[in-house]
Amino acid sequence: MSHSYVEIFQQPKQPNQQKISTSDRALAYGDGLFTTAKIAEGKVLKLSAHIERLLNGVQRLAIDVELSGLEQRLAELAKDYPLAVLKVLISAGEGGRGYSRLGCTKGKVIISIHEFPIHYNTWHQQGINLGLAKTMLGVNPLLAGIKHLNRLEQVLVRQELDKREEDDLLVSNCLGHIIEASAGNVFWLTKQQASLAASGEKSTWLTPNLSMSGVDGLARQYLIHQLNKSDKYSVEIVEQKELAMSDVNSMLVCNSVLGIAPVNKFAGSALSLAPVHQLQKEFTL
CATH class of the missing domain: 3.20.10.10 (D-amino Acid Aminotransferase, subunit A, domain 2)
Structure with a gap:
């Protein structure tokens, strides 16, 4: 695996969905969360547990994001990888005023797949x-x-x-x-x-x-x-x-x-x- 795969998952789909704005709250404030999983033989290990972890984190941080269809999408992406690392990052969205989320967009999910650390x-x-x-x-x-x-x-x-x-x-x-x-x-x-x-x-x-x-x-x-x-x-x-x-x-x-x-x-x-x-x-x- 010579390079990483990156995709922005957002439901419903948005214009310019595959771009990260400079006003994204994950970038500006670290406003979000993530999970990291192992892909082995084309499957995400303990995928349901990782989805549950994201749902719990979203609830604790009060992030407005749509995660329906995410588990299915991750399972589809994993099929192409015999051994890799999956990272799923949730941003709280774009905008707001300063630290306040008032007026910000719905959250988004950034999916990336990386080389497994052989060591x-x-x-x-x-x-x-x-x-x-x-x-x-x-x-x-x-x-x-x-x-x-x-x-x-x-x-x-x-x-x-x-x-x-x-x-x-x-x-x-x-x-x-x-x-x-x-x-x-x-x-x-x-x-x-x-x-x-x-x-x-x-x-x-x-x-x-x-x-x-x-x-x-x-x-x-x-x-x-x-x-x-x-x-x-x-x-x-x-x-x-x-x-x-x-x-x-x-x-x-x-x-x-x-x-x-x-x-x-x-x-x-x-x-x-x-x-x-x-x-x-x-x-x-």
Whole structure:
């Protein structure tokens, strides 16, 4: 795949629909949201869940946009791609006065398809070297969980990562609570829980509370649901200010494109990949 595909989806169709105006609110204010999905063998994985995520985000941000027919269109576009990344971005529309949306047009959907990051396959098997970020996320319960377009915090985290040797970074918010990786959610297993798993008992994975900061990814939602309904696992959502390396046995990073990837090294300390590889076998994202 040598280039990206881009299309503006809007119902009903509008004149000059394939053009982005300089007064578009996504461009001017980051007024909108998006989701990112994996295309495999011509199908968008968990397409209905991504549509539901967009609908929930539109409702929370009170964006007036028509999404009927979008799921069908995405399914049609995916047929031409054996492996790719789909991004669906919703803009709140054009115009308005300053920050106010009064008088702005209905929202629009921008669909783009991109090359799949091949290094994800390596991460999936060999793991991720995860460091601790110095950059911190803000606290905003109004926007927490939503994959909105205001991603400057993640841009700053990525700028930090680009200057470092690790594959990714674990990021905390300004209250010191562990939140997520730069582009994925995290789960970890303590050594005590790993011992329970090794002896055939039910083990508990931990994942951060995202009520104040961070993105509640679909992969995270799926894992929480699947682990909690399993006889072998459970999940505890925690507020934790630091991870004691002497207590962490295994860790994973997940998102809808990457799937589940083990962390092979965290803050310089080696972790066990086996529990995460077991989850990969049992739960396919």
